[in-house]
Amino acid sequence: MSNVYVKNCCIGSGIPKICVPIVATNLREIFSQARGMQRKNFDLIEWRIDRFADFHDINMVRRASRILHG
Numbered sequence: 361m362s363n364v365y366v367k368n369c370c371i372g373s374g375i376p377k378i379c380v381p382i383v384a385t386n387l388r389e390i391f392s393q394a395r396g397m398q399r400k401n402f403d404l405i406e407w408r409i410d411r412f413a414d415f416h417d418i419n420m421v422r423r424a425s426r427i428l429h430g
Contacts, residue, residue: 369403377403382428383411390424 363372371377380402384390390412397405407428414420 366404371404379404379406381406381408383408385411385413387420387424387427391427394428 361372363370365371369377378401380397380400382390382393382397382405384393390407394405405428407424409415409421412421412424414424
């Protein structure tokens with residue numbers, strides 16, 4: 361199996377990685393869940409866009425993505 365790199369996280373080697381999901385349905389929930397994770401110890405965040413009510417609106421997806429990236 362090949363390694364996969366996400367920024368400085370190498371998946372496929374070393375200790376198992378911890379990935380936490382964001383399953384929010386709107387921007388307010390996304391922001392709230394992301395802020396709640398600031399002091400947690402994990403390697404990756406998985407945004408479950410299929411739970412986002414506005415997943416079909418590219419502008420809303422971009423806004424949510426910027427929130428998460430920040």
